Amino acid sequence: MFDSANLDHRIGKPEYQREERKLREALLHTQYDLKENGTFPVLILIAGVEGAGKGETVNLLNGWMDPRHIHTHAFPRLSDKERERPLMWRYWRALPPKGSIGIFFGAWHTEPIVLRVQGVLSRRELGNYVGEIQRLEKMLSDEGVMLVKFWFHLSKDQQKKRLKALEKNPKTAWRVTDLEWKYFKRYDKFVDVCEPFLRETSTGEAPWIVVPGMDPRYRSLTVGRHLLTAMRARLDARRAKTVPPKGQPLLPPADDLNVLRALRLDQEMTRKQYESELDKWQGRLNLLTRDKRYKRLSVVAAFEGNDAAGKGGAIRRITGALDARLYQNVSVAAPTQEERDQPYLWRFWRHVPRRGHMTIFDRTWYGRVLVERVEKFCAESDWMRAYSEINDFEQQLADHNVVLVKFWLAIDKDEQYKRFKAREHVSFKRFKITAEDWRNRKKWNDYELAVAEMVDRTSTASAPWTLVEANNKYYARIKVLRTLAFAIEAGLRRIPA
């Protein structure tokens, strides 16, 4: 990977000045083209060895282009609010929206590499990170993000010369401490770790570009030209219609049976039973959130279900038991423009709760494989790949001690009809029933298939679906409360007191 970069590449000053002028002009022009016509964001990763010109390049790119439309992020030590979320949260928050350029000075690869060089991670553990990074970057590419990955390199010899030169010059001698020389001693180990890493995370859509870092002029032209060529190619290709690759069609079961039809939707519970159960479970839930260990986990409750199945009512029975400062209600409707300018899961990542907090989603990221699938709002290949993207997302929550409960509230068609009609007749409920609800109802069977498929493909040991028989609202609410309480209890047990 570093064979070429180990050579002493150089550009003379006159050539540089000539080329730089042309390059800046073209980059600025292309940046505005991206801003006005670009249907994708550009994300530049800046990585590599110490002293190879990473910081200078970040400044240069901001100087060459219009910095108002460049989002530059460095990722120093984790802040409190970052430590309390899954590792990827900070990167999701920093993603550039469509039409703009983001620069990540260090990114998801930084920590695993450093930990591996220090010997904290085994080769196998690094291998698992590589898999995660491959999936993350594939997802970003599939979602339209243009990833441009620069790796700045110095050969061992160049590194040594650079440190010596800095030491010699009284103005820069302070920059070379024992620490710098200690890093230098690790040079070989560092390269041994990085080389295979770069190879394994280089793909056709997002290859690593290794930049020889010694000569600033060479380095700058290399970065500028790569960025320009990549952006130009993508912008010019935008009119070429790409047919998304077809996934394999998924078929309904050969009989009429599925996980929803296997449910007994009518369950017994009288109002009196309900009231005593409600007291009991709300009390228990409240106590759980006051447990000392609760401050060391987070909770996500995700609600999906048929229209009029009682999601709102069930959610209110949860929040009724909680301290209002410790939960957030997120009602998911059509995405905002800001959300549309980001990869699909962005708008859910932003609401991932910090420690000791709960987020309750009224409709969720499963919209992709439910409404967007059935109404054909996205291409088949988009929702087909969403299953594994969602599983990855939820795995990251689980790995970070986030308790995730997912409810599907199920009613039958007759019950829905009754509830729709009742809503139309009660003035203060009329806002809850629209023409769209009646339209959706006509696609009952399509939705049912999508739900069964969703449960099959996304019910995991760490994030199982709970199917809630909801023809009887009392029964449904208590099942929701009980399931949530049990899940939190299990989560607390996993935390040492």
Next chain:
Amino acid sequence: MFDSANLDHRIGKPEYQREERKLREALLHTQYDLKENGTFPVLILIAGVEGAGKGETVNLLNGWMDPRHIHTHAFPRLSDKERERPLMWRYWRALPPKGSIGIFFGAWHTEPIVLRVQGVLSRRELGNYVGEIQRLEKMLSDEGVMLVKFWFHLSKDQQKKRLKALEKNPKTAWRVTDLEWKYFKRYDKFVDVCEPFLRETSTGEAPWIVVPGMDPRYRSLTVGRHLLTAMRARLDARRAKTVPPKGQPLLPPADDLNVLRALRLDQEMTRKQYESELDKWQGRLNLLTRDKRYKRLSVVAAFEGNDAAGKGGAIRRITGALDARLYQNVSVAAPTQEERDQPYLWRFWRHVPRRGHMTIFDRTWYGRVLVERVEKFCAESDWMRAYSEINDFEQQLADHNVVLVKFWLAIDKDEQYKRFKAREHVSFKRFKITAEDWRNRKKWNDYELAVAEMVDRTSTASAPWTLVEANNKYYARIKVLRTLAFAIEAGLRRIPA
């Protein structure tokens, strides 16, 4: 993953008979359509729990369709010649060619799952297998193979009922031994391993289809319909032109320097020196191949280089030192029709040597990123992804104790001109020079860039490129012999005596 499959799906006999007739007709018709018009192969994976109808389904598919165009492979214990090659070799050999259907009864997932259930593999180790399988299946999809993956499932209850029923019937009681009940005890563990495995290896292009295995009629219709729908969709889509996704353009260095230009191509060696060195290194090489430990490794020597750089001459100096029974010379030219009908790397996999043997490739799998790239024989996205596919391939060789040496024989343009002219003037060498050689020469710079890029992206610790300065043939041949001998010595040292 198994939520739906745990239900008691059933199809009645009259319905089955009606549906089966239609299905068979359509399948047979589609199989012939594939044979006559299909530009892709279909590969069906049959996997899942014991007793869920895997074998019956394989027979059924062969009965429903024309078995002459179905390649069915089971993969029992490794044979000698399989054990002596990397694990994936047996699967590569069995791949169906374009236009035909292959059935793998068990495949690359079988062993890792079994070893994990037995506790031989850790969760992390299984994770690494998952990564390998993901990359393999992505490569197959990218190469046009249509993967249809069926997982046959029985719930624990169904499994138990089935064993009891077999035991009860005197005709089948013999099929249930202590071993069967021992497997049954591992049911939960098995499902715990398989569920996440299936999820992680399900992709949009190649999702696992979970088939409830209890009711033979239900199971058969499910498999048949899925297969039919998937094949039909792909065949019908064949006229929709898919624009391959663009990779990021790779740029040449900003200066004139690259790994080839950094070489000093003129090296000193007189004929006399050469003859004594040749004796020495050929002798050493011969001795190495007689080492006891040599029987426990394999050797692959890969030759690339400029036209007329002396590949053939160097190869002859190697083979001159070897027992003719222990090596194979593979000269790579345009692919045969049989080879064109397979994924790109197939024609190299087939020549991977067994233990104690050496394969010498005169031109190699790097054609994809050299001639095919420069002459635009394949799409940009194809050669861009080839770097990582090649790295995966070579990693598998390395993991299996295959010593791999890769030579690029480099001469400069003047030297090539001299050699071309000389060939034209010597009658017995005239066959070695064609109009194509002169045409290639015009693209000297394009090839040079492609070579530099190739070295950067595929020189690895376990399979480094050796650049051979070859203006002086004597020097080049000795460097080749010496490098090969050193590599074999290093390989032997890794083997306990």
